Amino acid sequence: MPRYKLILEYDGSAFVGWQRQMNGPSVQAAVEAAISRFAGHPVTVIGAGRTDAGVHAAGQVAHVDLNRPWSTATIRAATNFHLKPAAVAVLAAAEAASAFHARFSASARMYRYRILNRAAPPVLDRGRVWWLPKPLDTDAMAAAARLLVGRHDFSAFRAALCQARSPVKTLDALAVRRVGDEIWLEVRARSFLHNQVRIIAGTLREVGEGRVVPERVAAALASGRRDLAGPTAPASGLCLMEVRYPQPDGEPASVQPAGDRADDQAHDDIEDDDADRHKA
Incomplete structure (x- = not known):
């Protein structure tokens, strides 16, 4: 077949x-x-x-x-x-x-979480962003994000019903950048725990609003306690942007179907290498 x-x-x-x-x-x-x-x-x-x-x-x-x-x-x-x-x-x-x-x-999956950070609510992007009208400190958010990059036990950043056999995951990249009225959280890893990206987004929101300092994120990570991390952000802001696969030479690359490159462009996934489930 x-x-x-x-x-x-x-x-x-x-x-x-x-x-x-x-x-x-x-x-x-x-x-x-x-x-x-x-x-x-x-x-x-x-x-x-x-x-x-x-x-x-x-x-x-x-x-x-x-x-x-x-x-x-x-x-x-x-x-x-x-x-x-x-x-x-x-x-x-x-x-x-x-x-x-x-x-x-798949060798990597990339998700983007979109936060609309302005006084006016979304109209054209309703259902595709998380609207947060209070100004956010992106420098503080970026500092906290850097503490999460690498291989860690992410027990504090997974859903209570997560079915992954191990809470250890490797975040290859986690960037915070402002794009106009939006703040984009872009994360890349081979796999994710259930709700991991959304909990990271909820935690970085608290840092951006000044509720907690970036170092509190490191403390939550080290503790493994879900209650020390932030809330789970709404699903609406999350988008799977890209999925990468190894090429014959071993270098990961985006899928590039012949004849359709112009159309090419990576849930909240239970992204778990061991379990038969995938959510971010």
Whole structure:
């Protein structure tokens, strides 16, 4: 069976999350139904990140096996046709090796958390940002963020129901930058604990408002106590921007489907290397 990789974009507010569930519409189920309609047989679509309800994606990567070869242009066009009016789209499709696995082959995932930091509430970006009208100190937030980079026990920064076997994760990068009225928190790692990115965002918010000093973040990290970290930020501000995979030479790179580079662009994922779940 030929395997194909897909790059997907979706508005997470319309779904209960990536994973197929009984209690509402999921991105996975919508994409599977759309592909099954034109392929003529049931399919299973595997995503790189199992984003939570309300979490968006600009560069989710998935793979699917089909019973016969299809052109990548047809896969993209036909899937998008059958997805309408769902708030999800296939940006690109490419042939993939049989050994390629959207989740297990990934070397890095990058999420962006958007904070709208202005007096006026969001209108055009409602449901896509966390509105915080009180001015935030981005220098203090950046100082606190630097304390979280590297390999640590992130017990203080995971959900109570997190199923990861180990709380130890490695954050390759965590940047804080102001872009106009917004503050972007951009984090990159191979995998994340459940709600890890959103708890980091909630903690950095407290630092930015002056409620706690950056050193308090290091203390929370060292303690392993969830109550010493900040609250879990809303899902609406989080977006999976990019997923990276190793190239043959071993260097990680963004997925670049042939013929669709212009369309290319990484939940809150239970990103856990050991458990069969993925949320940030």
